[in-house]
Amino acid sequence: MASVQDLKRRTRSVRNTSKITKALELVASARLRRAQSRIEAMRPYAETMRELIAGVGRSASSLRGLPLLQQRDEVGTVGIVVLTGDRGLAGPFNGQVLRRAFALERELRGEGKQVRFVVIGKKGRTTLTFRGYETAADYVGFADRPAYADAQAIAHGIAELYTDGTLDRVVLIYNAFVSALTQRVTEQELLPISADILETDEEERRDDAMRGDFIFEPEPEEILARLLPVYLETQIYRALLESAASFQGAQMTAMRNASKNAGELIDTLTLQMNRARQAEITQEILEVVAGAEALT
Amino acid sequence: MAETHPKFDVAVVTPEGDAFRGEAEMLVVPGAAGDIGVLARHAPLVATLRAGSTRVYLDREADNVVELATGPGFFKVELDRAIALVDDAVDVKEVDDARAQEQLEAAKAELERIDAGESTADRWQLEQRIKHAENQLTVSGRG
Numbered sequence: 001m002a003s004v005q006d007l008k009r010r011t012r013s014v015r016n017t018s019k020i021t022k023a024l025e026l027v028a029s030a031r032l033r034r035a036q037s038r039i040e041a042m043r044p045y046a047e048t049m050r051e052l053i054a055g056v057g058r059s060a061s062s063l064r065g066l067p068l069l070q071q072r073d074e075v076g077t078v079g080i081v082v083l084t085g086d087r088g089l090a091g092p093f094n095g096q097v098l099r100r101a102f103a104l105e106r107e108l109r110g111e112g113k114q115v116r117f118v119v120i121g122k123k124g125r126t127t128l129t130f131r132g133y134e135t136a137a138d139y140v141g142f143a144d145r146p147a148y149a150d151a152q153a154i155a156h157g158i159a160e161l162y163t164d165g166t167l168d169r170v171v172l173i174y175n176a177f178v179s180a181l182t183q184r185v186t187e188q189e190l191l192p193i194s195a196d197i198l199e200t201d202e203e204e205r206r207d208d209a210m211r212g213d214f215i216f217e218p219e220p221e222e223i224l225a226r227l228l229p230v231y232l233e234t235q236i237y238r239a240l241l242e243s244a245a246s247f248q249g250a251q252m253t254a255m256r257n258a259s260k261n262a263g264e265l266i267d268t269l270t271l272q273m274n275r276a277r278q279a280e281i282t283q284e285i286l287e288v289v290a291g292a293e294a295l296t
Numbered sequence: 297m298a299e300t301h302p303k304f305d306v307a308v309v310t311p312e313g314d315a316f317r318g319e320a321e322m323l324v325v326p327g328a329a330g331d332i333g334v335l336a337r338h339a340p341l342v343a344t345l346r347a348g349s350t351r352v353y354l355d356r357e358a359d360n361v362v363e364l365a366t367g368p369g370f371f372k373v374e375l376d377r378a379i380a381l382v383d384d385a386v387d388v389k390e391v392d393d394a395r396a397q398e399q400l401e402a403a404k405a406e407l408e409r410i411d412a413g414e415s416t417a418d419r420w421q422l423e424q425r426i427k428h429a430e431n432q433l434t435v436s437g438r439g
Binding site for chain 1: 307309310311312313314327328329332339340341342343344369370372374379381383384399402406421
């Protein structure tokens, strides 16, 4: 039986921990709101970008010579971009992305392909280094608050690995933001860029006819060649923002659960402590009574 | 009598949000091949932009102009709506020196990597980013 002193000490330690988890929960929920508003803020840019690419793609006479669009006949090496957080204490957030990445790696290796990892976030890097992988590139230190320039750096790095032939296909795995409570692990094809983005439906073609011909400055092919890398940047930027929001959501949930558990633990410990104290008192009374009886 | 200039919708959009959205009489953007001035009812146009200064003329009579230092991007006019998509835009009155300096160093570091043969990133894009950062620094130095 633990003594009253022991129980007191444990209660105090649990209470201190619960203070930390409560604080983290509040911080995460405040940051979550900010991260969500940044996703909102980029939406007009992403939408206009998509319209622009489709429009320019329609007018371009040839799509040849655009390396980012070219499907390779033979896919030898697949790059898996793992997007994790820089910090832990967020429940399954980092683990589930990594688990999916390793599952995909096994699958691809089973098909006889090579796999190289590109890792974003300290947590992912630590895990991969620990498991003895050599990464093709790693990017850390901004997972909490990604800037567009970070997405540009990553996009450049990946596009380069693709064009120089190190990678023949690039897949991104990240936590897509569904709601504050739900994050969905998502696999997204980054490269080659799917030609679907250049396709348009009936309605858009009608709109085109109504607007008349665009003046292109420079030629549409040249504009498209500039647009595609920027499209890749926006894809990555969106994933970074979603992952950052997901992280805050996951941390908020994890910390709320931790606070709740701490509360339950404190209740149990307090009960045990009161029992132990009562037992001590009863014992002392018994001793006194027994002593008094022995005297008479 | 001042003639009234027709207005049209103008938006300067960055991944971090709208830098400007509203109606204006005239818009001047830094096209890759030279500045492009756009008035209401301009023909449909798609162009690439270099880093430079984007000027939104809200009211030409009153000389009411919003000037933005913008990074490289794209420009589209259709249906009396002009949209500039740029990777960064800062109002020249609100330039953040430290931030511009950071952008400058990041872009320069990457350019050095290209020169060293370690990177094949789009050189033009990077040069534009450097120019954008320098632009901001000059503007704030003047102010």
